[in-house]
Amino acid sequence: MDFIPELRRVAHQQKRNITKPEDTVDFAQWGEITVGDLAGQMAGIARDYGLNDLAATTPLYALESQGFSALTAAEIPACVSSGTCNRSELFLGLPRSHPTFPTSHSPAYSNAAFQILAYALEKITNSNFASLLSDAIIKPLNLSKSSILPPDAQYGVIPGTEASSYWSFPLGEEAPAGGFYSSANDLSTVSRSILSNTLLSPAVTRRWLKPISHTSSLDFAVGQPWEIFSFQEGRTIDLFTKMGNIIAYGAAMALSPDHNAGFSVLVAGPNPALASDTLTRLSDLLSTNLIRALEGAAKDEAQKFTGTYVNTAPNTNSSIALAIDSGPGISVTSWINDGVNVLQTVQVFYQIPTLADVSVRLYYTALDHQVESGSTFISFRAVMRSLADTNTPTAFQGPIGNSCHSWQLVDGVIYGNVGLDEFLFEVNEDGQVISIQPRALRVTLTKQ
Structure with a gap:
């Protein structure tokens, strides 16, 4: 945590005061966590702090009637009113969140990890995240429909209302975890730039397109931050994807480096479960048929040899x-x-x-x-x-x-x-x- 002073202080305090064996159960070991752990979902830290906390989304009296114990004021996230935390609120509460696993032990999805990663990038580049995103990716690739702030509603598909669909929900400083607006064309442009090494060298791209850890499925691995699905089509083929959902919206970007090809999917619908399920079904349909077709085309191309x-x-x-x-x-x-x-x-x-x-x-x-x-x-x-x-x-x-x-x-x-x-x-x-x-x-x- 060399790039995050707040967590460096927490790590120093833990180093001085570790006297109880339950410390590793109740507190993430911040001195062990690296930037790579954050990017690869291997930090073992809480999924969120503040965002989606029931104490923020549901009246406490209703929760108590459903069997939850009453909370003290200190147990309620500092950013409960807004739903997302700024930097000071995050580092006030996240160090008290229980870890999910030991550091680098098992993948566990974390939005908070990417908020911290953004702060680290800001420290490394001496630039705020919005400017960094614009200068490093949006402007060089001419992404005309991509931003971290919501565009005018006329450019979006909004099932229901802006509020019910979360079209313009302010993710604030947690936006790096998945608060991006984009179009199918812009996602395709990003995919092509990765496969053609437009912004990164071929060696760096190849190093990036690698798994970090298995999940409980042998055909599903985790990268930085890829979700990697493996197919058997006479040989093992890895599909590098980045998928995400928020209420009415789902998005997926998938790359097959072996074939220098990929696809993007954007879905929207008033039923969050149906939107998520549609994203999975469309991604499965596209990937299965695309990979099979590309393998067939590769065999046809190889005939010349x-x-x-x-x-x-x-x-x-x-x-x-x-x-x-x-x-x-x-x-x-x-x-x-x-x-x-x-x-x-x-x-x-x-x-x-x-x-x-x-x-x-x-x-x-x-x-x-x-x-x-x-x-x-x-x-x-x-x-x-x-x-x-x-x-x-x-x-x-x-x-x-x-x-x-x-x-x-x-x-x-x-x-x-x-x-x-x-x-x-x-x-x-x-x-x-x-x-x-x-x-x-x-x-x-x-x-x-």
């Missing part, structure tokens, strides 16, 4: 044949170098029972290089493995043996400092594949 490649030099017997089938990647169906069946060599090095069990499949690495001639060299790596059934007894089957370990095999067999699994295609400026290099073998094979 298939075929037979040969060494055209005289007195040589070197060739490789590639094909697309129902499996992932590109299948190597035959591979000869100087008259030697390289698939038999793979069998030996990878200790595969029979030649028929040898599987060599090529996968794009996202590495490519364009040269002065106009050609682009595109890198692939091969996964070399056995198709043989190991006949492992049921009693010995488990998550370790049943998991995919191909990531541990990349560059596993090298010859002269070059991996046997490294392949390089040359594609000319017209988009035609003209050659392949099995790089460890130091040979170029021309497409026939």
Whole structure:
């Protein structure tokens, strides 16, 4: 909490006064929490302070009639009248809120974390959040329909009234947690800028589009601040989303970095539960069909790499044949170098029972290089493995043996400092594949 003086003081007080074991149950350990914890929903702090507190939204006498105990004045959030807290109110009450988990233990959604994160960004950049948002994102991307203040009502879809729909509900300093107004076109612009690295370098973007922690579902992980859903379409595909709901409104932005594509969904309706459910259903419908279609298009595009490649030099017997089938990647169906069946060599090095069990499949690495001639060299790596059934007894089957370990095999067999699994295609400026290099073998094979 180096960037938040109020929390630095709390952490210092905790360090001096920790004498009771229940301290970790009643108080978040602010000295442990990092900016990364806040951004990745791993801080273990309360979801909100003030916002949506029943003491702020429901008359206390009604709550008492429903079985709630009476509250003292000190137990009621300082910002109960407005529903959201300014900085001084937040740091007066949030340090007394109970933690949800130990720091970095388990993901737990927190709006308060993003209000604090905004304060940290203001300290780091020496700018207020509204100006930072405008200068860093809205202006550079020319987002004409995006803001943290409500635009004129004529530009919005307002089911019911402005009050009942929360169209212009003032989130105040909690706006960084989800108080943004935008259009489908602006969300698409933001998505495209992420995929094309308009504002960030490719390396920073790739680092950002990564999971931080699993949730209780193995196909649902948490990023900073992504909600990441995994699909099985012959291979694992990760969909990076940011979703949110507030009363009548729901929004989702989804990106598939593997396909350089995505979608945005905005919904509005007078029934909050129905609006939320519609957002989920539309997102599921779009993602399932989009991913399946993109995978099909990728296979069609990969057809240009298939075929037979040969060494055209005289007195040589070197060739490789590639094909697309129902499996992932590109299948190597035959591979000869100087008259030697390289698939038999793979069998030996990878200790595969029979030649028929040898599987060599090529996968794009996202590495490519364009040269002065106009050609682009595109890198692939091969996964070399056995198709043989190991006949492992049921009693010995488990998550370790049943998991995919191909990531541990990349560059596993090298010859002269070059991996046997490294392949390089040359594609000319017209988009035609003209050659392949099995790089460890130091040979170029021309497409026939």
